[in-house]
Amino acid sequence: MFETGSSGLELMSxxxxxxxxxxxxxxxxxxDLMWLEGNFYYINKITDTSSKxxxxxxxxxxxxxxxxxxxxxxxxxxxxxxxxxxxxxxxEFVKYIEEEINGNITPDILEYYLNNELINNIIxxxxxxxxxxxxxxxxxxxxxxxxRGGNSIGGIFWTDYAxxxxxxxxxxxxxxxxxxxxxxxxxxxxxxxxxxxxxxxxGNSYGINDLQYLEISNGSFIAHRI
Numbered sequence: 001m002f003e004t005g006s007s008g009l010e011l012m013s014x015x016x017x018x019x020x021x022x023x024x025x026x027x028x029x030x031x032d033l034m035w036l037e038g039n040f041y042y043i044n045k046i047t048d049t050s051s052k053x054x055x056x057x058x059x060x061x062x063x064x065x066x067x068x069x070x071x072x073x074x075x076x077x078x079x080x081x082x083x084x085x086x087x088x089x090x091x092e093f094v095k096y097i098e099e100e101i102n103g104n105i106t107p108d109i110l111e112y113y114l115n116n117e118l119i120n121n122i123i124x125x126x127x128x129x130x131x132x133x134x135x136x137x138x139x140x141x142x143x144x145x146x147x148r149g150g151n152s153i154g155g156i157f158w159t160d161y162a163x164x165x166x167x168x169x170x171x172x173x174x175x176x177x178x179x180x181x182x183x184x185x186x187x188x189x190x191x192x193x194x195x196x197x198x199x200x201x202x203g204n205s206y207g208i209n210d211l212q213y214l215e216i217s218n219g220s221f222i223a224h225r226i
Contacts (some may be wrong), residue, residue, distance in 0.1 A: 037132060088156065088181040121133065
């Protein structure tokens with residue numbers, strides 16, 4: 001989501017209309033989640049009119065239901081699963097999911113679980129005709145952990161990279177997953193081999209023109225500055 005400029009809807013449409021000559025996977029972030037919950041702390045007070053906010057929220061909800069805006073996405077490089085996710089997933093949260101489903105999870109089950117939970121909650125919200133969905137987004141995946149001022153385990157939209165980089169790779173059948181995460185501001189793309197995690201929230205997060213991107217090529221991860 002492009003929340004601080006004047007053309008958020010237009011930029012989102014640019015990606016959705018196929019004007020970008022590549023595969024585009026859009027992931028929900030914590031600020032998108034805030035809008036879905038009716039929290040408009042980060043609106044652009046000049047350009048974000050009530051009608052524009054309403055339209056953007058409805059478009060997000062429609063895209064979530066159509067699996068165009070996701071909670072998580074996995075791509076495989078050979079046999080290695082690469083998990084693209086906004087904040088990241090911590091080991092305690094994996095244990096929470098396994099207790100909830102009463103079984104071990106694979107990378108594909110993890111991806112399905114996270115996206116299905118998001119979709120089902122939005123469907124339930126739409127069923128009642130609400131614009132915002134704060135009364136429905138109560139599952140643990142939507143909640144913040146202590147490091148971000150919350151009281152839960154720490155869901156995938158709010159988990160801080162400081163938590164991720166201190167833990168070993170994910171447990172059980174998820175141990176080969178490499179997480180690529182945003183959310184936590186970094187001055188440069190950070191690759192942590194201990195935790196199998198890469199942080200990519202750089203550049204304009206600090207209000208400076210220092211754009212960076214991560215190239216994944218032939219199993220290698222290469223950070224670039226533009």
